[in-house]
Amino acid sequence: MQPPLGISNRPAAVFHFQRCYGASSSILNSFAGGKGSVRIKVFYHDKCFDGACSAALFTRFYRERIREHAQFEYHGLVHRAGALFNEADFTGDENAIVDFKYSSSPRITWWFDHHQSAFLTPEDASHFEQEQSNTKFYDPDFRSCTRFIAVTAEQRFGFDPRPAAEMIEWAEIIDGALYDGPQAAVEVTAPATQLTMLIESNQDPAFIPGLISKLAYQPLQQIVDEPAIAGRLPALMERHRRSIEIMRERATCQDGTIFFDVTDHDLEGYNKFVPYYLHPHCTYSVGLSKSSFRTKVSVGSNPWATASYMENLAKICERYGGGGHARVGAISFPPDRFEEARQAAQEIVAELRASYRAHERE
Numbered sequence: 001m002q003p004p005l006g007i008s009n010r011p012a013a014v015f016h017f018q019r020c021y022g023a024s025s026s027i028l029n030s031f032a033g034g035k036g037s038v039r040i041k042v043f044y045h046d047k048c049f050d051g052a053c054s055a056a057l058f059t060r061f062y063r064e065r066i067r068e069h070a071q072f073e074y075h076g077l078v079h080r081a082g083a084l085f086n087e088a089d090f091t092g093d094e095n096a097i098v099d100f101k102y103s104s105s106p107r108i109t110w111w112f113d114h115h116q117s118a119f120l121t122p123e124d125a126s127h128f129e130q131e132q133s134n135t136k137f138y139d140p141d142f143r144s145c146t147r148f149i150a151v152t153a154e155q156r157f158g159f160d161p162r163p164a165a166e167m168i169e170w171a172e173i174i175d176g177a178l179y180d181g182p183q184a185a186v187e188v189t190a191p192a193t194q195l196t197m198l199i200e201s202n203q204d205p206a207f208i209p210g211l212i213s214k215l216a217y218q219p220l221q222q223i224v225d226e227p228a229i230a231g232r233l234p235a236l237m238e239r240h241r242r243s244i245e246i247m248r249e250r251a252t253c254q255d256g257t258i259f260f261d262v263t264d265h266d267l268e269g270y271n272k273f274v275p276y277y278l279h280p281h282c283t284y285s286v287g288l289s290k291s292s293f294r295t296k297v298s299v300g301s302n303p304w305a306t307a308s309y310m311e312n313l314a315k316i317c318e319r320y321g322g323g324g325h326a327r328v329g330a331i332s333f334p335p336d337r338f339e340e341a342r343q344a345a346q347e348i349v350a351e352l353r354a355s356y357r358a359h360e361r362e
């Protein structure tokens with residue numbers, strides 16, 4: 001039998017910022033009374049499978065353990081140069097951020113993230129550390145934010161994540177790059193990898209919110225088989241195959257580090273494992289790509305590399321105003337500051353190649 005709001009007494013070993021959770025009944029109190037009129041706005045990491053799954057699982061958890069009758073609205077957030085949040089968008093009765101950076105806005109009532117670069121400023125980090133709400137959670141040791149939400153909601157709020165197990169498992173595989181090899185990551189045959197391709201290359205603002213409403217409730221194969229979704233796949237597969245050929249021409253590997261510049265092509269949302277599929281023995285990859293709103297420097301590492309030493313890529317990206325995880329990060333520059341982006345990419349390539357040479361010699 002679960003307690004009403006599942007306030008568990010289990011040790012909070014996984015939470016780096018442990019607090020007293022005994023006050024969680026205030027959540028129930030603050031939501032007591034009223035039905036149907038509460039609007040929950042969920043801000044999620046846009047164009048990201050884990051971001052969409054996080055929003056979906058948060059929704060299911062909220063409906064089952066916090067408030068059954070609530071209206072959900074979804075708003076994607078992307079890393080860009082300049083302000084990431086627009087305070088005026090936080091219009092829900094509750095506003096949740098999942099799989100994305102922390103906001104100290106008092107209008108944000110829920111937060112779940114697992115990115116190493118979760119705080120824009122030291123002030124944001126200390127704001128979070130002093131946070132007393134018991135509805136904001138951070139743990140960079142989780143591979144996916146979806147699983148982080150599953151575990152936290154189960155331990156803290158008595159949520160049962162098992163009906164969404166397939167989605168949670170795939171969020172782990174995709175965000176944690178747990179494929180068997182680059183071939184498996186690039187072939188795009190499993191429904192979750194097809195959904196990832198759809199999500200990462202999406203330009204239709206209504207598409208991901210529509211998907212989020214299904215993700216935590218239906219088998220992934222059933223979602224992919226819907227005509228409105230299945231119909232989008234052939235053109236995307238063709239684009240994916242073309243992107244592999246462009247990358248094959250552009251990507252060069254030297255001293256364990258791949259570099260490619262595809263800013264003259266529309267490749268926003270390319271499969272980030274293609275560089276390692278083409279150069280399986282390389283450790284790092286640095287790519288330059290362009291879209292309407294940013295020039296992006298992507299800094300990644302080969303999940304199947306056997307190198308004994310790896311640079312922390314989030315730390316490198318943070319030096320240039322970007323961030324991410326230890327094994328994969330990125331920096332976004334405004335579209336008109338392409339030269340700066342190129343300069344940063346070249347410096348990072350040089351740094352990673354030097355590091356690789358230094359550690360290979362040992």
Ligand SMILES: [Mn+2]
Pocket residue numbers: 050051099114143144145175
């Ligand atoms: Mn994530």
